[in-house]
Amino acid sequence: MLNWILVDEIIKNGLKEDINNIDITTDTLIDDESKSAAQLLAKEEGVIAGLNVFERVFKILDQDVVVKFNVKDGDKVEKGTVIARIEGSTKAILKGERLALNLLQRMSGIATASRKYSDxxxxxPVRIVDTRKTTPGLRILEKYAVRAGGAYNHRFNLSESVLIKDNHIVAAGGIKEAIHKVKGRISHTVKVEIEVETIEGLKEAIEAGADMVLLDNMSLEEMKKAVEIGKGKVILEASGGITLDDLVDVAKTGVDIISVGALTHSVKAMDISLKFIS
Known part of the structure; x- marks a missing residue:
């Protein structure tokens, strides 16, 4: 599900960025009455995400634009697949084309990567989750794309849950001190996760009452040891530069969650094009 109040704000900001006053090319070249049809084509294999966002760009420009989809979010498509047909105001299609494609390509690239990692x-018995390493202003869309690809979301923002990281620990005076202080100030409904770099840190976190522990940049052997100690006591999350090549080995350690910043921070946009056919 998407919060369309927030999505519309993203789209309108994108349109304002692209159309400062008028679209000088389209508005001087195309008549107001002109109608056109176009096809949305996959130029490579991938997992689609963001179709309703793509459509919404054109609906904001002209409510009468019609988009007919041949696939749905989460579908894997082959190169050459006709994803959709767009019909309506030529001006609206031309003005919205770039923003609509930028969002769809970005979201589909994230969904494709998420599917690859999840598969x-x-x-x-492990979940692949994203991080907050998202494009500023686009987090709601990028995290939706992660889910469309079959992976899961970590926290959406700093207000959602507690994650005590290394700098918090230093500032608070230690692992135990940080956990006790935050637990004394939050609601009983809020879970507490803390980042540790050593087995000793894990033991201290468990003793202090952490609900979840993030194992930061631990070796495979350290992760296995952490699972022996913490399985069933806390949720264990592996994090820190984990790649496709490392993934199976990390999963074999028995951790509950593997967080992957690469799902959003360095993903390649999927190649999708919009071509007029009339």
Whole structure:
């Protein structure tokens, strides 16, 4: 599900960025009455995400634009697939084309990466989750795309849950001190996660009452040891530069969650084009 109040704000800001006053090319070249049809084409294999966002760009420009989809979010498509047909005001289609494609391509790239990571560990009892390493202003869309691809979301923002990281620990005076202080000030409904870099840190976090522990940049052997100690006591999250090549080995350690910043921070946009056919 998407919060369309927030999505519309993203789209309108994008349109304002692209159309400062008028679209000088389209508005001087195309008549107001002109109608056109176009096809949305996949130029490579991938997982689609963001179709309703793509459509909404054109609806904001002209409510009468019609978009007919041949696939749905989460579908894997082959190169050459006709994803959709767009019909309506030529001006609206031309003005919205770039923004609509930028969002769809970005979201589909994230969904494609999320599917790839999730599929690799589908036979293990572990979840692939994203991080807050998202494009500023686009987090709601990028995290939706992660879900469309079959992975899961970590916290959406700093207000949603507690994650005590290394700098928090230093500022608070230690792992135990940080956990006790935050637990004394939050609601009983809020879970507390803390980042540790050593087995000793894990033991201290468990003793202090952490609900979840993020194992930061630990070796495979350290992760296995952490699972022996913490499984069933806390939720264990592996994090820190984990790649596709590392994924199965990390899953085999028995951790509950693997967080992957690369799902959003360095993903390649999917190649999708919009071509007029009339």
């Amino acid at each position: 690799i560990v589908k036979n293990f």
